[in-house]
Amino acid sequence: MLTDKQIALLMAVALLALCALPGLSSPDQFKWTGNAFNSNTNTANDNWNDENNWENISNEHDRKWPSTQGDVVTIDDTSPQAEVEQNKDNNLTINSLTLGDGHTLNLTQGLTIGATLECEGTVKLKGNGTLTVTAAFRVYADQDTTITFESGYEYGNLHVVGGA
Numbered sequence: 001m002l003t004d005k006q007i008a009l010l011m012a013v014a015l016l017a018l019c020a021l022p023g024l025s026s027p028d029q030f031k032w033t034g035n036a037f038n039s040n041t042n043t044a045n046d047n048w049n050d051e052n053n054w055e056n057i058s059n060e061h062d063r064k065w066p067s068t069q070g071d072v073v074t075i076d077d078t079s080p081q082a083e084v085e086q087n088k089d090n091n092l093t094i095n096s097l098t099l100g101d102g103h104t105l106n107l108t109q110g111l112t113i114g115a116t117l118e119c120e121g122t123v124k125l126k127g128n129g130t131l132t133v134t135a136a137f138r139v140y141a142d143q144d145t146t147i148t149f150e151s152g153y154e155y156g157n158l159h160v161v162g163g164a
Contacts, residue, residue, distance in 0.1 A: 027070035027095055029057040032103075034081030044081040046106070048092075053081070069093040069114055076100025076120065086111050086129065099123045107131055124148045 036045035036052035047053065051064030066073045071094045075084050083104040086092060093112040099105055101121020107129030117131075118138045125131065125147065 027072050028059070028063060028066070028068075029072045030066045030074070031055045031057055032073075032075040032084060034084075036081070046081050046083045046085045048084060048086045053084075066094050067092065070095050072096050074098045074100070075103050075105070085127075105131075119145055119147055122146045122148070 032053060033055050034044065034046070034053055036047065036050040037043075038045045045053065049065050049067075054065045056063060073094050073096065076098055077100060082102050083106055085106040085108055087108045091110060091112070093114060095113070096115040096117070097105075097111075097113050098118045098120065101123070104124040104126060105111075107125070107127035110130040110132070112132040112134065114134050116136045116138060117133045122145070
C-alpha cells in the first residue's frame with residue numbers, strides 16, 4: 001500500500017512526464033530569416049528545412065526549423081529571401097502561420113495549419129501542394145491585403161481548403 005506522500009510523488013512525476021510530451025508543452029516560435037545561401041550556385045536558398053533560414057525564438061525544444069503541429073511560424077519583415085518553399089514533408093502540420101507583406105509561400109508539398117493563417121499586406125501563394133487551414137483564415141483589412149494565387153486553386157494545382 002502506498003502512502004499519501006508516495007502517491008503525491010508519483011503524481012508529480014507523471015505530470016512532469018506528460019508536460020514533456022510533444023504537443024503538450026509550450027510551442028516553439030519560429031521566425032523566417034531567409035539567411036541560407038547555396039555557395040555552389042551562388043544563390044539564396046529558400047528551403048523550409050534549412051536551419052539557416054529560421055530563428056527559433058523560444059528555443060524550447062532546440063529544433064532548427066518548424067516541423068510539429070504546435071509550432072507558431074512567422075514569415076514577415078524584410079529578409080534576404082522573400083520566398084519560402086515548403087519542401088520538407090508532404091504532411092507537415094504546424095499550429096499557425098503569419099505570412100507578411102511581400103512574401104511568397106511556395107508549396108511543393110502539403111501544409112496543414114491547425115489554428116490560424118494570417119496574411120498581411122501583399123502575399124503570394126503558389127506551387128502544387130495543398131494548403132489546409134483547419135480553423136481560421138485571417139486577412140487584415142487595415143493593410144490593403146492582397147493575396148495572389150500564382151498557380152492558384154482556380155488556375156493550377158494549388159488547393160486552399162478549410163478555414164472557418
